[in-house]
Amino acid sequence: MSRLIPVCLSLLSLCAFADDPRAQLLLSGELRAKESQVFYAPMTDDWRVEVQWLMPEGQVAQPDEIVVVFDGASIQGDIDAETVALNTAREKLQQEKTKHAQTVLEKEFALQREQLLLKKAAIDAAVPKQYLSAFEYESFQVAESEAEAKVEKARKELVQAQLARDVAIEKQQISIDRSLSKLELNRERLAAMTLRAERAGPVLYGKHPWTGERVFVGMTAQPSWEIAEIPSLNDLYIEAWLHEIDVDRVREGQSAVLTFDARLHSTLPATLTEIATQPQKRKEWGSGLYYRLVFSLSEAPEFQILPGMGARIEFPEVDS
Numbered sequence: 001m002s003r004l005i006p007v008c009l010s011l012l013s014l015c016a017f018a019d020d021p022r023a024q025l026l027l028s029g030e031l032r033a034k035e036s037q038v039f040y041a042p043m044t045d046d047w048r049v050e051v052q053w054l055m056p057e058g059q060v061a062q063p064d065e066i067v068v069v070f071d072g073a074s075i076q077g078d079i080d081a082e083t084v085a086l087n088t089a090r091e092k093l094q095q096e097k098t099k100h101a102q103t104v105l106e107k108e109f110a111l112q113r114e115q116l117l118l119k120k121a122a123i124d125a126a127v128p129k130q131y132l133s134a135f136e137y138e139s140f141q142v143a144e145s146e147a148e149a150k151v152e153k154a155r156k157e158l159v160q161a162q163l164a165r166d167v168a169i170e171k172q173q174i175s176i177d178r179s180l181s182k183l184e185l186n187r188e189r190l191a192a193m194t195l196r197a198e199r200a201g202p203v204l205y206g207k208h209p210w211t212g213e214r215v216f217v218g219m220t221a222q223p224s225w226e227i228a229e230i231p232s233l234n235d236l237y238i239e240a241w242l243h244e245i246d247v248d249r250v251r252e253g254q255s256a257v258l259t260f261d262a263r264l265h266s267t268l269p270a271t272l273t274e275i276a277t278q279p280q281k282r283k284e285w286g287s288g289l290y291y292r293l294v295f296s297l298s299e300a301p302e303f304q305i306l307p308g309m310g311a312r313i314e315f316p317e318v319d320s
Contacts, residue, residue, distance in 0.1 A: 024314060024315065024316065025246065025249060025250070025314070025315040026312065026313070026314055026315075027240045027241075027242060027293070027312075027313040028240065028310060028311070028312060028313070029238040029239055029240030029258075029293075029295065029310070029311045029312075029313050030238065030239055030240075030308065030309070030310055030311070031236055031237075031238055031260075031305055031306070031307050031308065031309040031310075031311060032231070032236070032237055032238070032239045032307055032308075033231030033232045033233070033234075033235065033236055033237075033307045034232070034234075034235040034236075034237065035231070035232040035234070035235060036201075036229045036230060036231035036232055036307070037197065037198050037199055037201075037229060037230045038226055038228075038229045039067060039068045039195045039206075039226070039227045039228045039229065040223075040224050040225065040226060040227065041070070041221035041222060041223055041224065041225040041227055042070060042189075042192045042193065042223065043223045044074075044223070045074070047222060047223060048220050048221065048222055049070045049071060049193075049220070049221055049222075049223075050070065050071040050218065050219070050220050050221075051068065051069075051070060051071075051215060051216070051217055051218065051219045051220075051221060051227060052069045052070055052071045052072075052217070053066075053068070053069035053217060054067070054068055054069075054203075054205065054215070054216075054217050054227075054228065055067045055068070055203045055228075056203070057203055057204060057205045057214075057228075057308075058202055058203065058204075058306075058308075059202065059203055060200060060201065060202050060203075061197040061200065061201060061202075061203050061230055062197065062200050063197055063198060063199060063200060064196050064197065065196060065197050066194055066195070066196055066197075067195055067196060067197050067203055067228060067230070068194075068195040068227050068228055069193060069194050069195075070193040070194075070221075071193070072189075072190045072193035072194075075186055075189050075190045075193065076190060078182075078186050079183060079186045079187065079190065082179055082182050082183050082186065083183065085179050086176065086179035086180065086183065089172060089175045089176045089179055090176060092172055092175075093169065093172040093173065093176060096165075096168045096169055096172050097165075097169060100161070100164060100165030100168055100169070101165070103161045103164070103165070104158070104161045104162055104165055106161075107154070107157050107158040107161040107162075108158060110154045110157065110158075111151070111154040111155055111157075111158050113154075114147065114150045114151045114153075114154040115151055115154075117147050117150070118144070118147040118148060118150070118151050120147075121140070121143045121144040121146075121147040122144055122147075124140040124143065124144070125140040125141050125143070125144035127140065195227075197230055198230075199230055199232070200230075201230040201231060201232065201233065202230065202231070202306055202307070202308075203228055203229075203230055204228060204229050204230070204231060204307055204308040205227070205228050206225070206226035206227050206228055206229065207226075208225075209225060209226075209283070210283055210284070211284055212283075212284030212285075215227050215228065231307035231308075233306070233307075236297070236305065236307065237273075237294055237295065237296055237297075238258065238270060238294070238295040238296075238297075238311055238313065239292065239293070239294060239295075240292075240293045240295065240313055241282060241285075241290040241291065241292060241293065242290060242291050242293055243288055243289075243290055243291075244279050244288065244289045244290065244291060247275070247279075247291045250272060250275065250293070250315065251272070251275075252272055252273065252274065252275055253271060253272065253273075254271070254272040254315065255269065255270070255271060255272075255298075255315075255316075256269075256270045256271070256272060256295060256313050256314060256315050257269060257270070257313070257314045257316065258270045258295070258297070258311045258312070258313055258314075259311060259312045259314070260305065260309050260310070260311045261309065261310040261311065261312075262309055263303055266301070266302075266303065268297060268298070268299065268301055269297075269298040269299060270295040270296060270297055270298055270313070271295065271296050271298055272293060272294070272295055273294050273295065273296045274292075274293070274294035275291060275292075275293055275294075276291045276292040276293070279291050280292065295313065
């Protein structure tokens with residue numbers, strides 16, 4: 001009902017102007033802060049996230065206190081699954097190390113054996129020809145050549161085993177590093193599901209960008225939607241919206257009278273300090289165009305005012 005007030009007031013003011021060009025113009029506005037910490041819905045895989053918890057609206061948050069918590073169940077599920085994958089990859093790495101260590105050890109022993117056999121063959125082949133028959137001498141020479149070939153083969157097999165070990169370990173380490181990167185990313189994403197205050201101040205809930213209703217626990221939000229804010233209590237101003245039909249009837253510097261919803265029997269003088277140069281659509285109000293107006297308080301109120309307070313804005317007289 002409250003979001004219909006600006007439209008109704010603009011229509012009422014238009015009807016009044018038709019009969020009296022100096023009729024009173026009424027608007028509804030909201031007290032806002034120029035500086036504030038705004039809490040937005042984070043980016044998720046499915047482009048929507050549920051608001052799981054909110055600090056009660058109006059409660060004063062202290063620095064580092066939790067203000068908003070989004071549903072991170074799916075992210076926690078990804079973390080749990082990736083943790084299992086990481087542990088499996090680490091176990092497989094140990095298995096690969098053990099298996100290839102055994103293979104390399106066997107190839108090292110095989111090379112040492114062939115090197116010893118080569119030494120023996122070299123001793124036999126070094127016996128002078130005059131002490132051996134021609135057949136024995138040639139046999140020793142052939143045996144030495146064969147032993148050299150076997151040593152070379154054993155050396156290549158050792159290099160191949162070492163290379164296979166290094167490749168298998170590197171591949172498994174890449175898998176582990178990938179899991180660690182995914183875990184780190186998901187933990188950062190999960191941490192982003194919990195938003196904390198950076199300054200002390202009252203918590204104000206945001207509004208649904210389509211319907212204008214206040215954010216509530218259990219609502220599904222899309223990335224970049226404003227969920228809540230903690231405004232600064234300095235540099236407060238009043239924001240209102242005026243239908244394009246009536247914009248020619250106000251001017252910057254014009255005086256107005258404010259009445260806050262919380263203090264209906266108290267009024268405050270204000271000044272219209274800014275009129276937007278371009279109108280905007282307000283989806284929750286229909287298809288019309290509205291100009292943003294900014295008012296400043298002409299004097300400090302005797303009672304406490306907080307951002308989010310609604311106010312009625314009256315122009316005692318509006319020139320035609």
